[in-house]
Amino acid sequence: MSPAIRIAGVTKRFRSLQALAGVDLEVAQGEFFGLLGPNGAGKTTLISTLAGLARADSGTLEVMGHDVVHDYRAARLALGVVPQELVFDPFFSVREMLRIQSGYFGIRNNDAWIDEILHSLDLTSKGDVNMRLLSGGMKRRALVAQALVHRPPVIVLDEPTAGVDVELRHGLWQFIRKLNRDGHTIVLTTHYLEEAESLCGRIAMLKAGRVVALDTTANLLQRFASHNLQVRLAAAVVLPEALAAQVVKCDGVDLELAFERFDDVGQLLAGLKSAGAEIVDMAIGKPDLEQVFVGVMNQN
Numbered sequence: 001m002s003p004a005i006r007i008a009g010v011t012k013r014f015r016s017l018q019a020l021a022g023v024d025l026e027v028a029q030g031e032f033f034g035l036l037g038p039n040g041a042g043k044t045t046l047i048s049t050l051a052g053l054a055r056a057d058s059g060t061l062e063v064m065g066h067d068v069v070h071d072y073r074a075a076r077l078a079l080g081v082v083p084q085e086l087v088f089d090p091f092f093s094v095r096e097m098l099r100i101q102s103g104y105f106g107i108r109n110n111d112a113w114i115d116e117i118l119h120s121l122d123l124t125s126k127g128d129v130n131m132r133l134l135s136g137g138m139k140r141r142a143l144v145a146q147a148l149v150h151r152p153p154v155i156v157l158d159e160p161t162a163g164v165d166v167e168l169r170h171g172l173w174q175f176i177r178k179l180n181r182d183g184h185t186i187v188l189t190t191h192y193l194e195e196a197e198s199l200c201g202r203i204a205m206l207k208a209g210r211v212v213a214l215d216t217t218a219n220l221l222q223r224f225a226s227h228n229l230q231v232r233l234a235a236a237v238v239l240p241e242a243l244a245a246q247v248v249k250c251d252g253v254d255l256e257l258a259f260e261r262f263d264d265v266g267q268l269l270a271g272l273k274s275a276g277a278e279i280v281d282m283a284i285g286k287p288d289l290e291q292v293f294v295g296v297m298n299q300n
C-alpha cells in the first residue's frame with residue numbers, strides 16, 4: 001500500500017530565503033498527522049507544493065502514490081486542501097461555489113454529496129446564502145466543504161480553527177475525526193497545541209524548513225516533557241542548588257519544578273519546606289505538547 005503522502009528531499013527557496021531546506025516525510029494511509037512549527041517554519045509552503053500550487057526546487061512529493069508534478073491530476077484528485085486564508089469568490093452562494101468546485105474535478109450531478117457535506121458541517125440553511133455574507137467561522141466551514149467535494153482520501157487542513165469559536169471548533173473536530181474514522185488520512189497544521197495533542201497520532205515539527213522532530217504524540221510527550229509541581233509561595237526564598245536545578249519556571253513567588261515520578265513530589269515539598277518556603281497554593285501539571293514544542297524548538 002502506498003503511503004498517503006510521501007515527501008522526499010524537498011527544498012524550496014524564495015529569493016534568499018530557504019523556506020524548505022530538505023524535507024523528508026511519510027504519512028501512512030489512515031493517519032491523523034500533525035504538522036507543527038512556529039510562524040514561517042514552512043508548513044504552508046510544504047502544503048502548497050503538495051497541492052501543486054507551488055513547485056519545489058528539488059525533491060519529490062506524492063499523494064497516494066501519484067507524483068504531484070508528473071501525475072498532477074491524479075495527485076490533486078486524491079487531495080483536499082482547506083487553506084489557511086479565507087479565499088473565496090464573493091459572487092457565489094455556498095452551493096454554487098461547491099458545484100463549481102465539483103466541476104473543476106470533472107464531477108457532475110454532485111448535489112446529493114454536497115447536501116450531505118452541508119448537513120455534516122451544519123451549513124444546510126446557508127446553502128443559498130452568498131459566500132461574502134457568511135461569518136468568518138461559517139466561511140471556514142464552507143472552505144472545509146469545498147475541500148471535500150471530490151471525496152479525496154487525503155485531507156490537509158492548514159490552521160482550520162484559526163478564528164473559530166469554541167463551539168464551532170468542537171463541531172469541526174467531531175466532523176474531521178469522523179472523516180478519519182471513515183478512512184480518510186488527515187494532515188493538520190495548527191498553533192493550538194492542545195488540539196494537536198488530542199487529535200494527532202503522530203506529529204512532525206518543522207523549524208526553518210527542516211523537520212526537527214517526528215514521532216508519535218505519545219513518544220514525544222514521554223521524551224521531551226515531564227510532570228511539574230506548580231507552587232505559589234508566601235514569599236520568595238533562595239533554594240538549595242539541588243532543588244534549584246529542578247526549577248523549570250520561576251516568576252517571583254510562582255515556581256514550577258519538574259519531576260519524573262509521583263514519589264518524588266514528597267522530596268520536593270520537603271526541600272521547599274527546609275528552604276523556609278511557605279506554600280500558599282499548589283497544583284500538578286501534566287506533560288503537554290507545549291512543553292515538548294518549546295523544548296524541541298530551543299534544542300534545534
Ligand SMILES: Nc1ncnc2c1ncn2[C@@H]1O[C@H](COP(=O)(O)OP(=O)(O)OP(=O)(O)O)[C@@H](O)[C@H]1O
Pocket residue numbers: 014017019037038039040041042043044045046084
Ligand atoms: N510567495 C512567497 N514569496 C516569498 N516568501 C515567501 C512566500 N511564501 C512564503 N514565504 C516565506 O517562506 C517562509 C515560510 O512561510 P510559510 O508560510 O510556509 O510558513 P508557515 O510555517 O506556514 O507559517 P505560519 O504558521 O505563520 O502560517 C516564511 O519566511 C515566508 O515569509
